[in-house]
Structure formats: C-alpha cells, structure tokens
Amino acid sequence: MTAIAYEQAPPLTVSQWLNARQDLSLESLRGSIVVLHAFQMLCPGCVSHGIPQAKAIHAAFPPDKVRVIGLHTVFEHHAAMGPVSLEAFVHEYRLGFPIAIDTPADNGPIPVTMQAYRLQGTPSLILIDRAGHIRLHHFGQLDDLRAGAAIGQLLAEQSG
Amino acid sequence: MTAIAYEQAPPLTVSQWLNARQDLSLESLRGSIVVLHAFQMLCPGCVSHGIPQAKAIHAAFPPDKVRVIGLHTVFEHHAAMGPVSLEAFVHEYRLGFPIAIDTPADNGPIPVTMQAYRLQGTPSLILIDRAGHIRLHHFGQLDDLRAGAAIGQLLAEQSG
Amino acid sequence: MTAIAYEQAPPLTVSQWLNARQDLSLESLRGSIVVLHAFQMLCPGCVSHGIPQAKAIHAAFPPDKVRVIGLHTVFEHHAAMGPVSLEAFVHEYRLGFPIAIDTPADNGPIPVTMQAYRLQGTPSLILIDRAGHIRLHHFGQLDDLRAGAAIGQLLAEQSG
Amino acid sequence: MTAIAYEQAPPLTVSQWLNARQDLSLESLRGSIVVLHAFQMLCPGCVSHGIPQAKAIHAAFPPDKVRVIGLHTVFEHHAAMGPVSLEAFVHEYRLGFPIAIDTPADNGPIPVTMQAYRLQGTPSLILIDRAGHIRLHHFGQLDDLRAGAAIGQLLAEQSG
Numbered sequence: 001m002t003a004i005a006y007e008q009a010p011p012l013t014v015s016q017w018l019n020a021r022q023d024l025s026l027e028s029l030r031g032s033i034v035v036l037h038a039f040q041m042l043c044p045g046c047v048s049h050g051i052p053q054a055k056a057i058h059a060a061f062p063p064d065k066v067r068v069i070g071l072h073t074v075f076e077h078h079a080a081m082g083p084v085s086l087e088a089f090v091h092e093y094r095l096g097f098p099i100a101i102d103t104p105a106d107n108g109p110i111p112v113t114m115q116a117y118r119l120q121g122t123p124s125l126i127l128i129d130r131a132g133h134i135r136l137h138h139f140g141q142l143d144d145l146r147a148g149a150a151i152g153q154l155l156a157e158q159s160g
Numbered sequence: 161m162t163a164i165a166y167e168q169a170p171p172l173t174v175s176q177w178l179n180a181r182q183d184l185s186l187e188s189l190r191g192s193i194v195v196l197h198a199f200q201m202l203c204p205g206c207v208s209h210g211i212p213q214a215k216a217i218h219a220a221f222p223p224d225k226v227r228v229i230g231l232h233t234v235f236e237h238h239a240a241m242g243p244v245s246l247e248a249f250v251h252e253y254r255l256g257f258p259i260a261i262d263t264p265a266d267n268g269p270i271p272v273t274m275q276a277y278r279l280q281g282t283p284s285l286i287l288i289d290r291a292g293h294i295r296l297h298h299f300g301q302l303d304d305l306r307a308g309a310a311i312g313q314l315l316a317e318q319s320g
Numbered sequence: 321m322t323a324i325a326y327e328q329a330p331p332l333t334v335s336q337w338l339n340a341r342q343d344l345s346l347e348s349l350r351g352s353i354v355v356l357h358a359f360q361m362l363c364p365g366c367v368s369h370g371i372p373q374a375k376a377i378h379a380a381f382p383p384d385k386v387r388v389i390g391l392h393t394v395f396e397h398h399a400a401m402g403p404v405s406l407e408a409f410v411h412e413y414r415l416g417f418p419i420a421i422d423t424p425a426d427n428g429p430i431p432v433t434m435q436a437y438r439l440q441g442t443p444s445l446i447l448i449d450r451a452g453h454i455r456l457h458h459f460g461q462l463d464d465l466r467a468g469a470a471i472g473q474l475l476a477e478q479s480g
Numbered sequence: 481m482t483a484i485a486y487e488q489a490p491p492l493t494v495s496q497w498l499n500a501r502q503d504l505s506l507e508s509l510r511g512s513i514v515v516l517h518a519f520q521m522l523c524p525g526c527v528s529h530g531i532p533q534a535k536a537i538h539a540a541f542p543p544d545k546v547r548v549i550g551l552h553t554v555f556e557h558h559a560a561m562g563p564v565s566l567e568a569f570v571h572e573y574r575l576g577f578p579i580a581i582d583t584p585a586d587n588g589p590i591p592v593t594m595q596a597y598r599l600q601g602t603p604s605l606i607l608i609d610r611a612g613h614i615r616l617h618h619f620g621q622l623d624d625l626r627a628g629a630a631i632g633q634l635l636a637e638q639s640g
Contacts, residue, residue, distance in 0.1 A: 042565075042568050042569055042572045043572065044572055044573055047527060048528075053305075056303070056305050057305065060303070060305050060306055060309070061309070077568035077571075077572070079564050079565075080564050080565040080567070080568035080569070081565070081568070084559050084560050085522075085559075085560040085561070085565050087560070088522050088557035088560030088561070089522055089560070091557075092522045092523065092524055092557070093524055143216070143220075143304065144303065144304035144305040144308060145213075145216050145217065145220050145304040145305075145307065145308040146220055146308060147305065147308065148304060148305040148306060148307065148308025148309040148310075148311075148312060149220070149221070149308040149309065149311050149312035149315065150308075150312060151308075151309050151312065152308060152309035152310060152311065152312025152313040152314075152315070152316070153312040153313065153315055153316040154312075154316075155309065155312070155313055155316075156312070156313040156314075156315075156316035156317060157316060202405075202408050202409055202412045203412065204412055204413055207367060208368075237408035237411075237412075239404050239405075240404050240405040240407070240408030240409070241405070241408070244399050244400050245362075245399075245400040245401070245405050247400070248362050248397035248400030248401070249362055249400070251397075252362045252363065252364055252397075253364055373625075376623070376625050377625065380623070380625050380626055380629070381629070463536070463540070463624065464623065464624035464625040464628060465533075465536050465537065465540050465624040465625075465627065465628040466540055466628060467625065467628065468624060468625040468626060468627065468628025468629040468630075468631075468632060469540070469541070469628040469629065469631050469632035469635065470628075470632060471628075471629050471632065472628060472629035472630060472631065472632025472633040472634075472635070472636070473632040473633065473635055473636040474632075474636075475629065475632070475633055475636075476632070476633040476634075476635075476636035476637060477636060
C-alpha cells in the first residue's frame with residue numbers, strides 16, 4: 001500500500017507489569033493497533049493531559065482493535081516513583097489498561113525502552129500499526145483531534 | 161472496498177453564503193472530505209463545543225483534503241438569528257470557513273437542508289466522503305477523539 | 321470606617337428591562353450589594369467567561385444581599401444585537417437575573433450608561449456597595465477568586 | 481463584632497517542613513489569615529482542583545495578609561507517599577508555599593493533625609482568622625468564587 005519504510009517498533013523491556021494477567025509483548029499484539037503512552041507518575045503534563053487522553057483512547061475504541069499500553073519511563077526522581085508508589089497511583093487514577101514499568105538501565109538514568117525508542121521526555125505518544133511499525137512518535141501534548149485522526153488512519157488500513 | 165451502500169449526501173439548499181468568494185456545492189467539492197457543521201448562533205452547545213471543534217478541524221487538516229462548511233440551520237427564534245446578526249457573530253467568533261445559511265422552508269420552522277438531512281437539532285456533525293456519501297451523522301457533542309478518528313478513517317481511504 | 325471618598329455609582333439609564341417584574345433602579349437596591357455585569361451578547365469573552373461568572377455569583381450568594389444585574393451595553397454591531405435577539409439569547413443561556421438594556425446615545429455608538437460608567441469595553445464587572453458607591457470596576461476577565469474576595473469584603477462591611 | 485464562639489484552631493503537629501526556612505506554628509502566624517490546604521499527593525481531586533486553588537490563593541493575595549500552608553495528611557497508601565516522593569511532587573508541581581508533613585499517629589492510619597481537625601478526607605480547605613479561629617472547614621471541592629468570598633470576608637475584618 002505504501003513504499004515508505006516504517007521503523008519497526010523496538011521490543012518493550014519491562015521489569016514489571018501492572019494491570020496485566022500475564023506479561024505482554026508487542027509481538028503478541030500484532031494485528032492490533034498499539035497506543036503506547038509513555039509517562040511518569042509525577043510529571044504534571046502526563047497527569048493533566050497524557051493520562052486522561054490514554055484513558056479516553058482506551059474507552060473510545062474496541063479493545064481488540066486498539067490496545068492501550070502505559071509505559072512508566074522514570075528518568076528522574078527515581079526514588080520517588082518506585083513500583084509501590086506507582087501501584088497507588090494506578091489505583092487512585094483508575095487506570096484500567098496494562099502498565100509496563102520500563103527497566104532501569106546500567107548506563108544512566110534513562111531506562112532501557114525509553115532509550116530504544118529515543119524518547120525525548122514525558123508524556124510521549126507512540127502509535128504502532130498492526131504490522132508492528134512505528135507510525136506516530138510525539139513528545140508533549142498532542143490534541144485529541146490529531147491523535148484521533150492518526151488512530152483512525154491506522155484503523156482504516158487493511159490488516160493485510 | 162466495501163459493500164455497504166452509503167447514503168448520498170443531499171444537496172445544500174442555501175439562501176446566502178458568508179466567507180465564500182462564490183457559491184459552493186457539494187458536487188464542486190467532490191474529491192475532498194467535507195465536514196458539515198450544522199449550528200445556530202444562539203445555541204449554547206454550538207458556541208461552547210461545536211464551533212470550537214469546527215474551527216479546530218479547520219486548523220488541523222489540509223484545506224484541500226478536508227473542507228469545513230458551517231451550515232446555519234435556524235429552526236427556532238428565527239427573528240433573532242437573521243443574516244445581519246449572523247454576520248456579526250461570524251466576525252466576532254473569527255470563523256474562517258464558509259458558512260451556508262440554510263433556506264427557510266415553506267412548510268414550517270425547519271429549513272430546507274436541515275429537513276433533507278433529517279437533522280435532530282444543533283449542533284450536528286456530518287462527514288461526507290470524497291465520493292459524496294454521508295459517513296457520519298451525529299447530533300450533539302462528539303468528542304474530538306472520535307471526531308478525529310472518523311476523519312482519519314476517511315483520509316486513509318483511496319480517493320479513487 | 322474609611323476616609324476614602326468612593327465614587328457614587330451613576331444611575332442606570334435603561335431602555336428596556338428583561339427578567340424583571342418592574343423597572344429597577346440602583347436607589348431601590350440600596351442596602352444590597354449590586355454586581356453589575358456589562359456585556360454584549362455577541363462578545364466571545366462575555367459568553368465564555370463573564371456571563372458564566374455572573375450566573376455563578378447569582379447562584380452563590382443570597383439574592384437579598386447580592387443583587388446581580390446584567391447590563392447589555394451594545395457599542396458595535398447594533399443591528400445584530402437588538403432586543404429580539406437579546407431575548408432569545410437570555411432564554412437560550414438560561415439567564416435568571418434582571419437584564420437592563422442600555423439606552424442608545426445621541427452622540428455616537430456608545431450607549432448612555434456605558435458612557436456614564438466610562439466602561440472601556442465588555443465584559444466589565446462593577447461592584448457597588450450597600451451605600452451605592454463603586455468599589456470595583458474591572459474591564460476584561462477577573463478570576464473567580466478575586467471576584468469572590470471583592471464581594472466577600474463588601475459582605476463583611478456593616479450595612480449601617 | 482460577633483458573639484459566635486469560633487473554635488480555636490488546633491496546633492499543627494508536623495514531622496517535617498518543606499519549603500520553609502524554619503518550622504512554623506499557627507501561633508507565629510497570628511495576625512495573618514491562614515489558608516490550610518490538606519492534601520495527599522496521589523489524591524486526584526487534590527491534584528486537579530485543591531492544589532491549583534491553593535497556588536492561585538498564594539498568587540492572588542499579599543503574603544503578609546494571607547498565608548497559604550499545605551498540609552500533607554497521608555491516611556492511605558502510606559508507603560507510596562513518603563517524604564522522598566512528596567519532595568519530588570513539590571518540585572514538579574512548583575509549589576511555592578510551605579508544606580507541613582502531618583505526623584503519623586500511633587493509633588491508626590490517620591495522622592495526628594488530621595485527627596485534631598477531624599478532617600473527613602482530602603482535599604480539605606480550612607480558613608483560620610487573624611485571631612487563630614477556624615472560620616471555614618470544607619471537605620471536597622469548593623469553587624473559587626466561594627473560597628474567595630470567605631477569604632475576602634476575613635480580610636475585611638479589623639485585625640483587632
């Protein structure tokens with residue numbers, strides 16, 4: 001359908017999953033559109049914008065077609081945002097989608113998956129198509145209209 | 161691509177155009193996606209939600225691919241929302257897209273195009289695809305995420 | 321209680337009242353705090369901010385202590401905002417407080433009361449104390465916290 | 481001025497102060513109005529409403545007349561909201577007023593000051609007048625208009 005060579009989405013390197021009955025992988029999600037929402041629980045822009053948007057996406061689309069995954073990419077205040085704090089956050093903010101805790105790296109404060117995706121910060125929104133290619137990679141706030149249009153375009157593509 | 165028989169969008173029956181160098185018709189817009197936003201200038205839900213959404217759609221998408229048209233469908237308070245009042249409204253609210261004033265009907269308070277589209281009230285959002293078929297017909301507030309997704313799906317379709 | 325000489329509020333020169341069983345005057349309201357909200361029905365800042373604030377003030381305080389009066393000060397687009405249009409606006413926006421239509425002036429587009437109060441535009445918020453003095457005179461948006469504090473200060477003053 | 485016997489505000493029992501050059505006490509603040517904002521860093525209603533309101537109060541009034549104090553009253557998820565996490569929160573949310581960490585109690589999950597004030601939960605807003613009396617005690621969201629009015633009434637009182 002297109003000759004553009006999209007980048008294959010790197011694997012998620014996860015130290016712990018929340019809200020998931022079993023560990024997930026992008027490979028196991030092939031055939032669905034994956035909305036990867038990278039956040040930190042103490043990032044104000046994530047709490048005011050990114051997380052509500054991820055929850056709205058989770059509510060708006062059929063879960064078998066559009067899979068929302070939260071990716072907790074702690075790159076600052078590591079001691080403040082450990083798994084115990086994140087679990088309380090997920091409970092209080094009623095997050096209903098799976099949350100992947102990005103694995104701390106040996107080479108510095110930026111965790112492994114965040115490095116692999118070359119994220120510039122949080123919040124970041126990544127859209128992965130049914131074939132596992134990165135189709136949108138946005139740092140900061142993206143309005144719902146544009147986020148919706150990007151998802152709608154992927155939904156219209158043949159699963160092939 | 162699909163066997164569903166979509167309804168052909170009825171023509172716009174317009175008594176006056178604002179913000180348009182010449183009269184427009186849906187036929188002349190074939191090949192573009194048309195976003196038809198039906199409103200009344202004194203409808204609070206239009207002013208708080210529908211019109212800002214129409215402006216956002218107008219700003220977010222390439223104008224040759226997505227054409228936004230306002231349709232002023234006055235079905236109540238007719239004397240309060242005449243063309244002179246509407247022109248001031250369009251100026252004050254900085255509406256930059258063409259506005260069609262729906263033609264009053266002989267058979268009652270509901271104007272001609274509003275009847276043809278069987279609109280239930282304002283605001284209403286209608287999406288027309290490149291071939292002139294109605295693909296979305298929504299009365300009331302539709303959130304930006306779902307509106308964006310609907311537009312994105314039409315954008316992904318082949319124009320052919 | 322203070323030696324500051326506050327300006328006496330000029331009378332309201334009104335061509336028509338809406339939402340009032342009888343004509344009102346500031347003199348008849350002595351003993352109450354008067355919140356005068358000057359607006360134009362097609363002024364976007366009035367519709368998005370000033371009018372919701374006036375409605376919230378009307379709902380938050382006892383009506384015998386704080387009287388909210390809308391003042392429709394048309395200084396532009398006169399033909400677009402006549403009484404018939406205003407009545408539909410008041411109905412659609414569910415304004416429950418009395419609305420005074422400012423009297424057109426002989427000397428130009430700015431109506432009589434707007435001139436007497438030297439208003440710079442709309443929305444404007446004017447607070448008049450129990451003795452009929454102007455205590456706040458604000459053009460543009462004033463946040464609810466500061467508006468509330470100004471009203472609270474007048475409420476705490478002895479009526480004597 | 482009034483015969484109502486207002487309750488004296490109980491002392492703050494604080495395990496640690498943030499954003500304060502020295503420990504504070506209500507007694508040392510006599511002569512100023514004290515706005516006590518009780519919150520938990522992982523309470524969504526605090527983050528979306530209470531804390532922005534406390535910041536707005538801090539910005540709107542002269543700091544010698546109105547002192548804003550945050551009171552971190554952790555009564556659930558204790559391990560998730562320790563001082564290290566709170567410090568990162570205070571930094572990220574740019575809180576500029578002093579924050580008192582309420583002292584954990586021996587008799588259960590509710591900390592000492594929270595018990596003394598009989599708080600029902602977070603967010604809670606407490607207004608203390610210049611003489612150290614509790615004048616407002618509100619659990620949940622209080623709109624800015626009413627919060628401002630309550631502060632304005634205290635500001636208008638003679639410092640006596």
